Amino acid sequence: MKVTVVGAGAVGASCAEYIAMKNFCSEVVLVDIKEGFAEGKAMDLMQTASLNGFDTKITGTTGDYSKTAGSHVAVITSGIPRKPGMTREELIGINAGIVKDVTANLVKHSPDVIIIVVSNPMDTMAYLVHKTSGLPKHKIIGMGGALDSARFKYRLAEALESPISDVDGMVIAAHSDTGMLPLLSKATRNGVPVTEFLDADQQKYVIEETKVGGATLTKLLGTSAWYAPGAAVSVMVQAIACDQKKMIPCSLMLEGEYNQTDICLGVPAIIGKNGVEKIVNVTLTVEEQLKFAEAAKAVREVNGDLKF
Numbered sequence: 001m002k003v004t005v006v007g008a009g010a011v012g013a014s015c016a017e018y019i020a021m022k023n024f025c026s027e028v029v030l031v032d033i034k035e036g037f038a039e040g041k042a043m044d045l046m047q048t049a050s051l052n053g054f055d056t057k058i059t060g061t062t063g064d065y066s067k068t069a070g071s072h073v074a075v076i077t078s079g080i081p082r083k084p085g086m087t088r089e090e091l092i093g094i095n096a097g098i099v100k101d102v103t104a105n106l107v108k109h110s111p112d113v114i115i116i117v118v119s120n121p122m123d124t125m126a127y128l129v130h131k132t133s134g135l136p137k138h139k140i141i142g143m144g145g146a147l148d149s150a151r152f153k154y155r156l157a158e159a160l161e162s163p164i165s166d167v168d169g170m171v172i173a174a175h176s177d178t179g180m181l182p183l184l185s186k187a188t189r190n191g192v193p194v195t196e197f198l199d200a201d202q203q204k205y206v207i208e209e210t211k212v213g214g215a216t217l218t219k220l221l222g223t224s225a226w227y228a229p230g231a232a233v234s235v236m237v238q239a240i241a242c243d244q245k246k247m248i249p250c251s252l253m254l255e256g257e258y259n260q261t262d263i264c265l266g267v268p269a270i271i272g273k274n275g276v277e278k279i280v281n282v283t284l285t286v287e288e289q290l291k292f293a294e295a296a297k298a299v300r301e302v303n304g305d306l307k308f
């Protein structure tokens with residue numbers, strides 16, 4: 001299994017590192033436009049191989065996409081991250097052009113590739129890849145839900161004062177500060193609804209902190225996060241590489257599911273060797289349905305700024 005990660009910045013390098021550490025891929029190719037940067041990151045990571053006990057070969061290239069030929073999966077992290085005070089949506093002007101070019105280069109050299117989109121605004125960038133790549137829809141997956149769900153579980157465990165391994169929960173809808181929909185109604189602590197443990201204020205805290213999870217880190221770090229995004233990507237790539245049929249919330253092109261059409265939004269899906277094996281229809285409460293529709297409206301407005 002050959003995986004390409006485009007963008008060797010903090011997020012891309014973190015993706016490559018976690019993928020390699022899990023030792024399920026033969027090769028990871030890092031691509032960057034900054035001269036020598038991807039090669040340097042690849043070499044540094046390879047020098048951890050004997051220390052960390054992995055056999056994945058990591059190589060780097062400065063923009064030579066011929067080196068990515070035959071990739072089964074490609075991860076797009078390219079573009080600029082947000083700065084404190086910015087929304088993800090504000091990045092569309094610069095990132096759309098970059099994501100479009102990267103997609104064309106990837107598909108040219110790996111026509112059967114499965115693309116995982118990380119660049120922001122992620123739901124809109126995933127939509128752009130659908131509109132420009134020519135790939136079938138099961139091969140384009142936006143990374144947001146896996147990350148947002150991990151942040152939800154972190155906040156749930158914090159409020160419950162429980163180990164994270166006791167907690168399960170999922171975030172769907174948009175990967176944005178306002179459009180995320182943490183499904184509190186379905187979150188559990190060892191099978192028991194978390195609503196039986198948390199009062200209204202605690203529930204509100206968990207939901208609000210989850211939604212601004214990325215913004216909180218951006219404020220603390222001065223740029224956006226990388227460890228959890230990298231780990232989330234590695235879980236998705238592993239689900240594909242090992243045909244795990246794992247249920248992961250991802251930003252997918254909807255054609256009627258959740259009452260939406262022609263839009264990429266976060267929904268639970270079974271991820272396996274073909275990419276998206278199946279979208280899972282979860283019954284939402286009326287309030288959740290309304291929030292999902294509101295998130296869709298906002299993403300649609302951002303999508304309207306795209307030029308193909």
Ligand SMILES: O=C(O)C[C@H](O)C(=O)O
Pocket residue numbers: 081082088120147213214215218224225226229
């Ligand atoms: O928050 C960001 O801008 C980056 C990423 O989408 C994240 O959620 O960490």
